[in-house]
Amino acid sequence: MEMRFGIYLKGGGAKGAFQAGVLCAFWQRGVEYSVVGGTSIGAVNGWYVLHGAYEELENLYMNMSEDYADLTFSGKVIDHSFLMEQLKKVSGDRSEKIDAFYVNYAKVQDGQLIEITENIKDAEVDSAIERIAWSSLLPYNHEPMSYQEFKTYAEKNDLSVKFNEDLSNKVYDGLHLDGGMINNNLIKQIFNHPSERTIVIGYNGTRDDYCKTIESLPVSNREQISYISADEPFKISDTYNFSPEFLKKRFQEGYELGIHYPLIKLISR
Numbered sequence: 001m002e003m004r005f006g007i008y009l010k011g012g013g014a015k016g017a018f019q020a021g022v023l024c025a026f027w028q029r030g031v032e033y034s035v036v037g038g039t040s041i042g043a044v045n046g047w048y049v050l051h052g053a054y055e056e057l058e059n060l061y062m063n064m065s066e067d068y069a070d071l072t073f074s075g076k077v078i079d080h081s082f083l084m085e086q087l088k089k090v091s092g093d094r095s096e097k098i099d100a101f102y103v104n105y106a107k108v109q110d111g112q113l114i115e116i117t118e119n120i121k122d123a124e125v126d127s128a129i130e131r132i133a134w135s136s137l138l139p140y141n142h143e144p145m146s147y148q149e150f151k152t153y154a155e156k157n158d159l160s161v162k163f164n165e166d167l168s169n170k171v172y173d174g175l176h177l178d179g180g181m182i183n184n185n186l187i188k189q190i191f192n193h194p195s196e197r198t199i200v201i202g203y204n205g206t207r208d209d210y211c212k213t214i215e216s217l218p219v220s221n222r223e224q225i226s227y228i229s230a231d232e233p234f235k236i237s238d239t240y241n242f243s244p245e246f247l248k249k250r251f252q253e254g255y256e257l258g259i260h261y262p263l264i265k266l267i268s269r
Contacts, residue, residue: 003032003196003266003267004032004033004034004097004195004196005031005032005033005034005195005196005197005198005199005266006033006034006035006036006037006190006191006193006195006197006198006199006224007033007035007036007037007049007190007198007199007200007201008036008037008038008042008186008187008190008198008199008200008201009023009036009037009038009039009041009042009043009045009046009049009201010039010040010042010180010184010185010200010201010202010203011038011039011040011041011042011043011135011136011178011179011180011184012040012041012042012180012184012202012203012234012238012239013040013041013138013238013239013240013241014041014238014239014240014241014242014246014247014250015041015203015234015238015239015250016040016041016042016044016045016061017061017246017247017248017250017251017254018203018230018234018250018251018253018254019041019042019045019201019203019254020045020048020057020058020060020061020251020254021061021250021251021252021253021254021255021256021257021258022201022228022254022255022257022258022261023045023048023049023054023057023201023254023258024054024057024058024251024254024255024258025254025255025256025257025258025259025261026258026261027052027054028054028259029258029259029263031263031266032097033049033097033098033195034097034098034099034193034194034195035098035099035100035101035102035190035193035195036049036050036098036100036101036102037101037102037103037104037186037187037189037190038101038102038103038132038135038187039103039104039135039178039179039180039183039184039187040135040136040138040178040179040180040184041136042201043103043131043132043135043136043179044083044087044132044136045057046101046103047087047090047101047128047129047132048060048090049098050094050095050098050101050121051090051091051092051093051094051095052092052095053090053091053092056089056090056091058251060086061247061248061250061251062247062248062251063244064242064243064244064247065244066243066244071147071242072144072145072146073140073142073144073145073146073147073150073240074140074144074145075140075141076139076140076141076171076172076175077137077138077139077140077141077175077177078137078138078139078140078240080133080136080137080138083136084129084132084133087129087132088125088129094121094122098121099121099193100119100121100189100193101119101120101121102117102118102119102120102187102189102190103117103118103120103131103132103135103179103187104116104117104118104135104179104182104183104187105131105134105135105137105176105177105178105179106176106177106178106179106181106182107176108167108172108173108174108175108176108177109173109174110170110173111167111168111169111170111173112167113167113177113181113182114182115179115182115183116176117187117189118131119189120132134176134177134179135178135179136178136179137175137176137177137178138177138178138239139163139166139172139177139178139181141162141163141166141171141172142162147240147241147242147243150240151237151240151241154236154237154239154240155235155236155237159236163181185210185213185214186200186214186217188217188221191217191221191224195224196266196267197224197225197226197266197267198221198224198225198226199225199226199228199266200225200226200227200228201228201229202227202228202229203229203230203234204229204230204233204234205227205229206227206229207225207226207227210225210227210229211225211227226265226266228257228258228261230250230253230254230257231253231257232253
């Protein structure tokens with residue numbers, strides 16, 4: 001396939017394994033991109049796409065150490081330094097075919113979230129990875145818990161209530177947090193770059209469901225979107241599930257979907 005597409009990679013923490021599986025399958029089938037946008041784990045995956053490092057992307061999810069699943073959550077934010085260390089190891093040059101790589105993050109100021117979007121396609125490596133780190137930095141500010149403890153807590157409680165209280169109390173002032181907390185629907189700058197279609201890899205719901213979340217965009221932009229999501233629904237707590245079993249399972253699901261996805265859907269209206 002010679003046509004190139006715009007692509008937006010939604011945030012979703014460990015659910016990004018599914019997204020990565022689709023990306024690797026599409027790469028094997030010759031799908032290429034002219035512009036990439038990513039939020040949170042989508043920004044992480046986008047870094048691999050920018051470098052054409054799909055085999056390394058597969059390795060990230062298919063060979064995750066048990067140590068990462070056993071991390072204790074503590075402090076104001078969830079430590080994701082292990083992911084950032086992996087980004088520093090990505091090999092290969094940045095693709096000349098990709099015109100821009102947009103990431104977004106939330107600057108916290110006076111108890112408010114302010115969305116910042118940057119094109120980091122040509123940024124210095126350290127600066128680019130810093131922005132990706134901001135884009136994928138989830139708030140915490142609870143008592144220390146293991147993953148299993150926090151998973152149970154997240155399934156029984158609305159995490160946004162505590163976060164909004166902390167935000168109002170300026171607990172996070174001065175930090176840069178996960179871009180998906182302010183906008184996990186679409187980085188609209190993608191549409192500034194000509195492409196045949198804009199692919200959105202999400203997790204749940206249908207294309208119609210997704211398009212309802214971006215009704216503020218022009219109809220012409222919305223008509224350009226192909227939306228891809230998982231057959232098996234994700235739970236909210238899956239965001240934090242970096243266990244090797246979960247990542248392998250969801251990566252493989254994404255890969256199988258991508259391998260069998262009718263590519264005609266990417267070019268038909």
